[in-house]
Amino acid sequence: MKFNPANNIQDLQYFGEFGGVNPSISDSSTYTFLSAKTMFDTFEGNADGCYLYSRHTSPSNLYLGEALAAMEGTETANVSASGMGAITPVLLQLCKSGDHIVSSRTIYGGTYAFLKNFIPRFNIETSFVDITKLDLVEAAITPTTKVLYCEAVSNPLLEVADIAALSKLAKKYNLQLVVDNTFSPLSIAPAKLGADIVIHSLTKFINGASDTVGGVVCASQAFIDQLRNVNDGAGMLLGSTMDSLRAASVLKNLRTLHIRIKLHSTNAMYLAKMFEADGLKTVYPGLPSHPSHKVFKNMMNVDYGFGGMLTIDVGSIDKANDLMELMQQKNLGYLAVSLGFYKTLFSAPGTSTSSEIPEDEQAAMGLTDGLIRFSVGLDNDIQRTYTIMRECMEELGILNPILS
Numbered sequence: 288m289k290f291n292p293a294n295n296i297q298d299l300q301y302f303g304e305f306g307g308v309n310p311s312i313s314d315s316s317t318y319t320f321l322s323a324k325t326m327f328d329t330f331e332g333n334a335d336g337c338y339l340y341s342r343h344t345s346p347s348n349l350y351l352g353e354a355l356a357a358m359e360g361t362e363t364a365n366v367s368a369s370g371m372g373a374i375t376p377v378l379l380q381l382c383k384s385g386d387h388i389v390s391s392r393t394i395y396g397g398t399y400a401f402l403k404n405f406i407p408r409f410n411i412e413t414s415f416v417d418i419t420k421l422d423l424v425e426a427a428i429t430p431t432t433k434v435l436y437c438e439a440v441s442n443p444l445l446e447v448a449d450i451a452a453l454s455k456l457a458k459k460y461n462l463q464l465v466v467d468n469t470f471s472p473l474s475i476a477p478a479k480l481g482a483d484i485v486i487h488s489l490t491k492f493i494n495g496a497s498d499t500v501g502g503v504v505c506a507s508q509a510f511i512d513q514l515r516n517v518n519d520g521a522g523m524l525l526g527s528t529m530d531s532l533r534a535a536s537v538l539k540n541l542r543t544l545h546i547r548i549k550l551h552s553t554n555a556m557y558l559a560k561m562f563e564a565d566g567l568k569t570v571y572p573g574l575p576s577h578p579s580h581k582v583f584k585n586m587m588n589v590d591y592g593f594g595g596m597l598t599i600d601v602g603s604i605d606k607a608n609d610l611m612e613l614m615q616q617k618n619l620g621y622l623a624v625s626l627g628f629y630k631t632l633f634s635a636p637g638t639s640t641s642s643e644i645p646e647d648e649q650a651a652m653g654l655t656d657g658l659i660r661f662s663v664g665l666d667n668d669i670q671r672t673y674t675i676m677r678e679c680m681e682e683l684g685i686l687n688p689i690l691s
């Protein structure tokens with residue numbers, strides 16, 4: 288049967304302790320035991336169904352984790368306090384001193400900074416490559432490489448990773464393929480295409496309310512057990528635990544993800560087509576002009592579209608800033624980083640979310656000054672939005688008025 292991530296979420300049944308339709312929220316950091324032996328066994332991870340301390344795990348966090356594992360088609364999952372709180376323990380768990388990582392060069396600025404500036408302190412080096420060029424990826428692999436890291440759809444350039452092909456490479460060299468799927472939940476299911484570990488910043492589309500940060504690692508039971516190991520688990524020992532109240536709230540928002548993603552995708556596709564027809568340099572994986580349009584199409588769960596993220600290039604940072612300020616004045620969205628909100632969010636990645644990447648490297652990867660990243664919102668009338676956006680661009684001389 289076709290893999291359908293939203294059905295998998297919907298098919299889960301949880302009840303509260305009084306028959307509530309939502310699971311009860313575990314409002315405790317610690318748990319009592321009737322016997323000291325069971326407490327010891329729980330600490331050692333051998334007492335199924337028992338809880339010890341909420342940094343280890345809590346019922347609410349397990350519920351959310353199981354729903355996200357069902358969405359990604361992995362055995363299980365571990366939720367964390369942020370996306371970075373998911374990414375960093377995974378990499379530290381997989382690599383030890385002397386190991387090497389091959390990473391896409393276009394990734395979220397925080398992940399880039401971690402790989403480039405932080406993890407070398409532990410003698411773990413990273414080679415950054417154009418992930419769409421499989422020959423370059425393969426050439427970067429060395430005998431010490433342990434991890435192949437990428438984003439399914441990259442932040443901010445929307446490059447698309449061919450996950451099945453990367454998985455073949457990973458298997459050939461015995462690497463772990465780690466995929467950050469933050470930009471393309473539901474649309475792409477990396478584990479089904481061969482990824483070993485799938486990560487999300489829940490802060491974005493999955494929670495969708497811009498009211499919290501959160502993260503998740505979806506993987507095999509064996510790997511999640513390693514992450515949670517009390518003696519040497521990076522998840523456990525670095526302590527990036529999600530709070531139970533938040534886990535319960537993210538779980539409730541997750542249930543409408545499929546509806547939201549469909550509208551984010553429809554609206555983004557509409558704007559992308561219109562912007563491209565207007566002659567703006569537009570990047571959206573749903574456009575046939577996108578260099579990896581076919582790769583995305585071959586991987587996608589068609590029901591959910593090509594996602595809510597697009598970029599345009601308006602030529603200079605000044606024009607980009609003027610346009611974003613004007614669009615905000617006209618209430619078309621907010622000049623803000625992040626993504627997946629009901630309102631459209633726009634930012635210039637070169638000076639915000641990717642500012643950790645040095646200017647020369649930004650230039651080499653095609654991250655230009657005038658680039659605006661849009662997280663397209665859930666606008667009820669996207670035609671109206673487009674018309675006003677176009678007026679803003681005409682007012683600023685980015686587009687010429689249409690002569691009727």
Ligand code: PLP
Nearest residue numbers: 369370371395442469488490501
């Ligand atoms: N991965 C991607 C693709 C992101 O865009 C971000 C944040 O912008 C992160 C990870 C980090 O997530 P968080 O901010 O929840 O730590």
